[in-house]
Amino acid sequence: MTDDLLTLARDTALAAGELVKRRRAEGVTVADLKSSPVDVVTNADRESEALIRSILARARPNDGFFGEEGASGIAEQDAGTSGLTWIVDPIDGTVNYLYDIPHYAISIAVVEGTPDPLTWTALAGCVLNPASGELYTATPGGGAFLGEQRLAVAPAVELSQALVGTGFSYSSQTRAHQGRVVARLLPEVRDIRRMGAAALDLCAVASGRLNAYYERGLSPWDHAAAALIAREAGALVVGENGRPPSKEFILAGEESVVRALELRLLHFGV
Incomplete structure (x- = not known):
């Protein structure tokens, strides 16, 4: 079926x-x-x-x-x-x-x-x-x-060597906070990519083009297909507090990268 x-x-x-x-x-x-x-x-x-x-x-x-x-x-x-x-x-x-x-x-x-x-x-x-x-x-x-x-996710790397994707809200107030988080995260990773299409960002994790991706505020249609694709490629795809991904939060990548990035994002108040 x-x-x-x-x-x-x-x-x-x-x-x-x-x-x-x-x-x-x-x-x-x-x-x-x-x-x-x-x-x-x-x-x-x-x-x-x-x-x-x-x-x-x-x-x-x-x-x-x-x-x-x-x-x-x-x-x-x-x-x-x-x-x-x-x-x-x-x-x-x-x-x-x-x-x-x-x-x-x-x-x-x-x-x-x-x-x-x-x-x-x-x-x-x-x-x-x-x-x-x-x-x-x-x-x-x-x-x-x-x-x-x-497809298979990229191999494990130290967070300092991780290429990380993200996206920003349409709300100017939320974007300002997200910008502050990115500014704190940027020195701790290889680099940040903001490419403007969440579904393709998650597929980039699946294909190894990104080590990880995170974002808040996604709607169900933004990640319904791509989260499955990332997961089937070996990515850990999680939401807030161990729940499935939702509008509250989504984080995807090779498991050790996700765990390290999750700690930093929580520390930065993402």
């Missing part, structure tokens, strides 16, 4: 990827604002979600759906009756997409349960970067892949 779900997720992501890549070539403008003046949504976000939703509904009409944009541009949930829910980010990294920075993604996951990362069980996940064509996939116990290549 999980293989069939993954095939559907992959085929749907590829179809949406063609759409958003075409729209990017035609030119993109801001359609609306969400949580702040810098939290934008484009028409392509909405078109992508509508396409994904229609493909999934035709294939699996009884499944639930939870997408970032919704019909009115606001996240909304359809519960469904099958016990499965599709968690969708139609364009992760919309600001990158707006500026034509080729680092954005379509993220599609299917989970058993409700769209609550504290309780769901992820069954399949797919993350596609339409600009590069890189396609990440995973199923529980089936491993994580970039195309046909099986």
Whole structure:
């Protein structure tokens, strides 16, 4: 069953990827604002979600759906009756997409349960970067892949040698605090990367391009697929106080790096 779900997720992501890549070539403008003046949504976000939703509904009409944009541009949930829910980010990294920075993604996951990362069980996940064509996939116990290549996290390193990814909130007050944390962390690691697409950051952990990644404030669609991919590549993916990752906190990487980084972040008040 999980293989069939993954095939559907992959085929749907590829179809949406063609759409958003075409729209990017035609030119993109801001359609609306969400949580702040810098939290934008484009028409392509909405078109992508509508396409994904229609493909999934035709294939699996009884499944639930939870997408970032919704019909009115606001996240909304359809519960469904099958016990499965599709968690969708139609364009992760919309600001990158707006500026034509080729680092954005379509993220599609299917989970058993409700769209609550504290309780769901992820069954399949797919993350596609339409600009590069890189396609990440995973199923529980089936491993994580970039195309046909099986993925594994980078080997253990001392924290001082770790390349760490993070992201920032759309709230200016929260961003100011996050900046202070980064300023304290920076001298203690190899370097920091802030690339602007959480799903791709987690996939970078899975592929060994980052040693670790952390962030607060992610929504379920930001990490539903990519956390599974990172975990299947051997990463430890944790939330706050040992709980599963959620909006409160997510930290991923090789286990010893995660444990060392977690201590520093707690000390800095992340």
